Amino acid sequence: MLLKWAGGKSWLTNNHKQIFHSQESLISRAFNNHPSIEYKRYIEPFLGGGAVFKYLKPVNKSILSDINDELIGFYNCLKYKPKELYLCTQNHMMSHCEDYYYEIRAKNNLEDEIKKASRFLYLNRTCYNGIYRVNSKGQFNVPIGDSKDFNASEKEFIKYSKMLSKAEIKNEDFRISINKAKENDLIFVDPPYVTKSNESSFDMYSANQFDWSAQEELSEILEAKNKEGSHIIVTNINDKDICKLYDKKNGWQHKPINRANVMSYDSQGVKYKEVVISNI
Ligand SMILES: C[S@@+](CC[C@H](N)C(=O)[O-])C[C@H]1O[C@@H](n2cnc3c(N)ncnc32)[C@H](O)[C@@H]1O
Numbered sequence: 001m002l003l004k005w006a007g008g009k010s011w012l013t014n015n016h017k018q019i020f021h022s023q024e025s026l027i028s029r030a031f032n033n034h035p036s037i038e039y040k041r042y043i044e045p046f047l048g049g050g051a052v053f054k055y056l057k058p059v060n061k062s063i064l065s066d067i068n069d070e071l072i073g074f075y076n077c078l079k080y081k082p083k084e085l086y087l088c089t090q091n092h093m094m095s096h097c098e099d100y101y102y103e104i105r106a107k108n109n110l111e112d113e114i115k116k117a118s119r120f121l122y123l124n125r126t127c128y129n130g131i132y133r134v135n136s137k138g139q140f141n142v143p144i145g146d147s148k149d150f151n152a153s154e155k156e157f158i159k160y161s162k163m164l165s166k167a168e169i170k171n172e173d174f175r176i177s178i179n180k181a182k183e184n185d186l187i188f189v190d191p192p193y194v195t196k197s198n199e200s201s202f203d204m205y206s207a208n209q210f211d212w213s214a215q216e217e218l219s220e221i222l223e224a225k226n227k228e229g230s231h232i233i234v235t236n237i238n239d240k241d242i243c244k245l246y247d248k249k250n251g252w253q254h255k256p257i258n259r260a261n262v263m264s265y266d267s268q269g270v271k272y273k274e275v276v277i278s279n280i
Contacts, residue, residue, distance in 0.1 A: 004130030039186035077117035083130030088118035
């Protein structure tokens with residue numbers, strides 16, 4: 001939603017829609033009716049750019065969360081003050097140049113929610129590769145990138161604000177938000193891609209702590225929710241240690257995939273870099 005986010009899943013919603021739909025709902029989508037898999041509430045504990053929430057447009061209550069407090073501040077501002085956020089972001093975009101970028105980047109202790117959120121969006125859209133990285137003092141330190149292509153309209157901001165109207169948007173750790181899930185809720189889980197052999201492979205969210213033990217703990221919490229009857233979809237690296245965390249005997253299906261559009265799965269999953277693990 002308006003952001004460029006490292007590890008964002010729009011490639012998944014563009015190229016692998018079948019993951020989010022029953023066969024029946026895929027057919028109805030073809031007739032412009034958009035039901036998806038049946039669920040009560042939607043829970044996304046590693047929200048980032050929110051590509052899957054944006055795709056599913058849940059009609060009931062959602063719980064959206066992430067450990068990044070600036071990101072969550074931005075979404076709450078988008079939800080409650082879309083017009084003000086639009087205007088403030090437009091002003092940044094119109095002034096954009098190298099000096100202006102570094103001047104705004106240096107303003108890291110703003111108090112006003114709209115100014116903070118528009119700074120966050122402006123830096124995200126103009127920094128190098130949409131990376132979010134902060135130094136030891138928590139100050140954003142990504143250099144300027146070469147993209148200036150942000151032209152979202154006020155209408156778009158208002159559309160996202162409406163989409164978020166039934167969402168509770170929280171700055172919290174995945175352990176807290178996943179534990180809120182109940183029977184028939186849908187949990188979409190997209191953690192940082194950390195493996196047992198490479199815990200530092202993903203240095204794009206430097207304010208966060210997510211290592212192999214977090215990856216293990218995540219699978220344990222999800223196993224408990226699996227037993228309680230939540231619907232769960234996890235995306236991750238197609239790695240043998242990751243796959244071992246989700247036992248097929250407990251109802252987990254492993255679907256190796258590539259970013260490109262492929263409708264069928266290789267049973268060995270040899271050449272597929274990512275995997276979708278789900279119990280639906
Ligand atoms: C792969 S990204 C999610 C991308 C998202 N699915 C999208 O489409 O843009 C992973 C997210 O997990 C968040 N994160 C890292 N550690 C976390 C933790 N312990 N609890 C909650 N969120 C965390 C990061 O801030 C980052 O936004």
